[in-house]
Amino acid sequence: xxxxxxxxxxxxxxxxxxxxxxxxxxxxxxxxxxxxxxxxxxxxxxxxxxxxxxxxxxxxxxxxxxxxxxxxxxxxxxxxxxxxxxxxxxxxxxxxxxxxxxxxxxxxxxxxxxxxxxxxxxxxxxxxxxxxxxxxxxxxxxxxxxxxxxxxxxxxxxxxxxxxxxxxxxxxxxxxxxxxxxxxxxxxxxxxxxxxxxxxxxxxxxxxxxxxxxxxxxxxxxxxxxxxxxxxxxxxxxxxxxxxxxxxxxxx
Amino acid sequence: xxxxxxxxxxxxxxxxxxxxxxxxxxxxxxxxxxxxxxxxxxxxxxxxxxxxxxxxxxxxxxxxxxxxxxxxxxxxxxxxxxxxxxxxxxxxxxxxxxxxxxxxxxxxxxxxxxxxxxxxxxxxxxxxxxxxxxxxxxxxxxxxxxxxxxxxxxxxxxxxxxxxxxxxxxxxxxxxxxxxxxxxxxxxxxxxxxxxxxxxxxxxxxxxxxxxxxxxxxxxxxxxxxxxxxxxxxxxxxxxxxxxxxxxxxxx
Numbered sequence: 001x002x003x004x005x006x007x008x009x010x011x012x013x014x015x016x017x018x019x020x021x022x023x024x025x026x027x028x029x030x031x032x033x034x035x036x037x038x039x040x041x042x043x044x045x046x047x048x049x050x051x052x053x054x055x056x057x058x059x060x061x062x063x064x065x066x067x068x069x070x071x072x073x074x075x076x077x078x079x080x081x082x083x084x085x086x087x088x089x090x091x092x093x094x095x096x097x098x099x100x101x102x103x104x105x106x107x108x109x110x111x112x113x114x115x116x117x118x119x120x121x122x123x124x125x126x127x128x129x130x131x132x133x134x135x136x137x138x139x140x141x142x143x144x145x146x147x148x149x150x151x152x153x154x155x156x157x158x159x160x161x162x163x164x165x166x167x168x169x170x171x172x173x174x175x176x177x178x179x180x181x182x183x184x185x186x187x188x189x190x191x192x193x194x195x196x197x198x199x200x201x202x203x204x205x206x207x208x209x210x211x212x213x214x215x216x217x218x219x220x221x222x223x224x225x226x227x228x229x230x231x232x233x234x235x236x237x238x239x240x241x242x243x244x245x246x247x248x249x250x251x252x
Numbered sequence: 253x254x255x256x257x258x259x260x261x262x263x264x265x266x267x268x269x270x271x272x273x274x275x276x277x278x279x280x281x282x283x284x285x286x287x288x289x290x291x292x293x294x295x296x297x298x299x300x301x302x303x304x305x306x307x308x309x310x311x312x313x314x315x316x317x318x319x320x321x322x323x324x325x326x327x328x329x330x331x332x333x334x335x336x337x338x339x340x341x342x343x344x345x346x347x348x349x350x351x352x353x354x355x356x357x358x359x360x361x362x363x364x365x366x367x368x369x370x371x372x373x374x375x376x377x378x379x380x381x382x383x384x385x386x387x388x389x390x391x392x393x394x395x396x397x398x399x400x401x402x403x404x405x406x407x408x409x410x411x412x413x414x415x416x417x418x419x420x421x422x423x424x425x426x427x428x429x430x431x432x433x434x435x436x437x438x439x440x441x442x443x444x445x446x447x448x449x450x451x452x453x454x455x456x457x458x459x460x461x462x463x464x465x466x467x468x469x470x471x472x473x474x475x476x477x478x479x480x481x482x483x484x485x486x487x488x489x490x491x492x493x494x495x496x497x498x499x500x501x502x503x504x
Contacts, residue, residue: 002260002261002262002263002285002286002287003260003261003263003466003473004258004259004260004261004466005258005259005462005465005466006256006257006258006259007256007257007258007259007462008254008255008256009254009255009256010254011254011255033254034254035254095502095503097502100502102502110416110417110418119451160451160453163415163454164362164416164501164502164503165362165495165496165501165503166362166424166454166457166494166495166496167434167452167454167493167494167495167496168434168435168436168452168453168454168457168494169451169452169453169454170453170454170457170458170461171458172418182419182420183420184420199371199412199421200419200420200421201412201420201421201422201464202415202418202419202420202421202422203465205418205420205422205461206422206423206461206462206464206465207465209422209457209458209461209462210257210259210458210461210462210465212453212458213257213455213458213459213462213478213481214255214256214257221255226465229465241419242418242419242420243417243418243419244416244417244418244419249416249417250347250349250352250354250416251347251416251417251503
């Protein structure tokens, strides 16, 4: 059998709000569409629905814009209070230009606008912030699947980030549970018997990207199942393993 | 039917060398393993085999190290002539630190060591450079499939690049044929009727990442098929659409 990985979107999930159970409706919807969650599946859960059930949807009008936020936003279409939220979610500004803020978020991610966005949430006055601890969010879903179905899965929380040097954005991992987010070939031999000194692959990011292929921004597919991928189970997995840390990075 | 995308690795391809036909053995191997290439498939072809058939495998000893290459390499494990090759493939040095060179390659990519590497090629004195024009490489494969099988596919040439801020590397696209590498939602409404102002997804990069999931660095799966993904056909596609260009980037 040739190696094959399947990426299956879960449709038909309800709209979520603060405090809702996410894992239950996810398992229900997968079953209802004829693709029940199976042992060793990887669930790719997009950040937006996590933020919704964890109460991370906020009102723009709940903050007052600081002079800095007003000054940054001047001449741009954005509400300065939106910018104020971006500043509050950041711990370090990396670049600031033409209304774009690239920062290190309080969670340790490097991204535009602290990962905050206004799409696919109800209301004109609302923003979705990133979950406080996406690893913990992933672990809760993994445990809920274990409790109800008695099976072991991996869970990746994904979000859409822009990248330096390349136009458009791509989905990457912001939280993991039950899977080592990096596959290391260090010390292994290549197909010609040369030792591969440095090859490490960020499989969690590649899996998140693959999950997006059945999602889409308007399609109502907030979760996908990746089946058939042979990953390394890690009970103590954390996205911290992928985050490089300021001191080692050349693009601080 | 729930949305589903399949990623199928092609095994059993021969070792390639300069001048070999690549598309023929690829179609043969897909057929031999029971997953013949089909209309609308996306073929993800890893850079290394393209470089091999296009004569981009070079000898380290074919160049002499310049004083700059010697100075950069001092105290590091690398052969200074390897560094000389990196300099020759670069058009601008972006960062240079601790033996790592991040440059803009002569093709316009931003990556470490000008995309040159020494793994999975025969010989101890050899390096694989990036193809001269990966869009053209992708177009040739697409045309060969059209000629022999009478079907229209898309082709993406992929390579493994490191990223700022995140540990480990991930596969991205360096050449495309027959597919718009970016899917734009600009002007569309989200599920709550808000216009999405800026969302563009680099689908070619996500597809390349998905392709890697069945590849692996030592597995001998240099090509994968992605089936079931509804992409936008673009006859004049080019990876240039993803490359941001120096003047617009905040991390030059």
